[in-house]
Amino acid sequence: MxxxxxxxxxxxxxxxxxxxxxxEKVYRSVHAALERTLQANPDVTPDILRQRRQALKTAISAIETEFIPAVAPPTAADGRPGPGDEDPADAAPAVDAGPREPAASKAPGVELDVAEKHAPAAPAVEIETPRSPAAADVPAAGPRRARAAERREPAFETGGETVAVKRDENGDLRAETRPAPRRRRGRLFAGLFLAATVVAAVGIGVWWVSEQGLLRSPEERDTSVPNPPKTLEEEEFQPADPPRLGSEPSEERNWITIFSPDNPGAVVTPAGASAEVVDSDGEPALRIRGEGADTPVLFDVGQGVLQQIAGRRALFDIVARSEEGEETQVSVTCNFGELGDCGRNRYSVVPTRSDYLFDLAMPDAAPGAAGTIAIVPDVDAGAKAIEIFEIRVSVAQ
Known part of the structure; x- marks a missing residue:
């Protein structure tokens, strides 16, 4: 064996x-194991490959002969040979119902040609049961003969082909090979599924982009009330050139003098600051200078002046100019005691004499002492100087 x-x-x-x-399952498993072994061995020649496959076919044919049921020859009703039987020697021999021993002479040859190139695997196993022409002419000979005629022989797949074990005209088992159909239906279904998935993904992407409004212009996405276009008009604030208050003529207001160059004693210069009275185009002026951006010159505001403006709206006016040909940035702060302060005001002082004003709503309180107005001549710490001609205040009538 x-x-x-x-x-x-x-x-x-x-x-x-x-x-x-x-x-059938055992035959397929053995065939698959044999094919894997042959393909894994690079030293196997085509002749050896054919011999191993032929040995497998022969073994399967020999084993299948053991499972063919014994069939008794047809006889007449009285036990004598039928009219079609000419010679007992020519009739089919009786077969014992017991197990049959496989004989080499009776083992059918298996004609199976397996292509060297593997064809696509067939999804189905076909089983054929051709019957000999002689059997078709024999009348029914009992249930056992009918079961033997209806028996279907096993089939199994080899690579991309289907092998069906069948009986030939002489009653011997033989193996027939037919190419297995290709699995075109499965590939077609996979292609259609992939195409449908891609189309669905593209559709979802287009819907999302449309819902988010990514293809619309900023004006179309803006659902608020349309704003009028921005325009720059003359009266708008310009940081480079702060507006000057006090367009009202000075002769129409009652001014209270806080400082004049004739009274330089009301000026306090801390360390790093200086103040001196000079003649500026025939007019006296107080030239102040500071070394740093936090070095102010203090001007006293008398308690009597604060009493006059308490509880009223006051307009302060600083009449000044910068040194010839130089523009400087100054800051003004106040400390009026019980009447509060004026915050921090910043001005750009030009070389020509000008009025720099700010107004305050003074609280209705009694001042307990004098106040001060602090001026930093150059907030850029460039040690530039300005000339102060007058500091005054007026109240609304």
Whole structure:
């Protein structure tokens, strides 16, 4: 017994060998194992490959002969040979109902040509049961003969082909090979599924972009009330040139003098600051200068002046100019005691004499002491100087 037949028989002994489906499963497993072994060995020649496959076919044919049921020859009703039987020597021999021993002379040759190139695997196993012409002419000979005629022989797949074990005209088992149909339907379904998935993804993406409004202009996405276009008019604030208050003529207001160059004693210069009275185009002026951006010159505001403006709206006017040909940035802060302060005001002082004003709503309180107005001559710490001609205040009538 060759190793292939022995392996098949050992596998059949582990299950129900009389079950055709079980035998088919064993044949397929042995064939697959043989193909893997041959393909994994690079030293196997084509001749050896054909010999191994032929040995497998021969072993399967020999084993299948053991599962063919015994069939009695047809006889007449009285036990004598029928009219079609000419010679007992020519009739089919009687077969014992017991187990048959496989004979080499009766083992059918298996004609199976497996392509060297693997064809696509067939999804189905076809089983054919051709019957001999002689059997078609024989009348029914009982239930056993009918079951034998209706028996379908097993089939199994080899690579991309289907092998069906069938009986020929002489009653011998032979194996027929036919190409397995290609699995075009599965590939077509996979292609259609992939195309549908891509189309669905693209559709979802287009819908999302449309919902988010990514293709619309900023004006179309803005659903608020349309704003008028921005325009720059003359009266708008310009940081480079702060507006000057006090467009009202000075002769129409009653001014209270806080400082004049004739009274320089009301000026306090801390360390790093200086103040001196100079003649500026025939007019006296107080030239102040500071070394740093936090070095102010203080001007006293008398308590009597604060009493006059308490509880009223006051307009302060600083008449000044910068040194000839130089523009400077100054800051003004106040400390009026019980009447509060004026915050921090910043001005750009030009070389020409000008009025720099700010107004306050003074609280209605009694001042307990004098106040001060602090002026930083150059907030850029460039040590530039300005000339103060007058500091005054007036109240609304």
């Amino acid at each position: 060759n190793p292939i037949e022995k392996a098949i028989r050992n596998a059949l002994d582990k299950g129900d060998a009389g079950d055709r489906a079980f035998r």
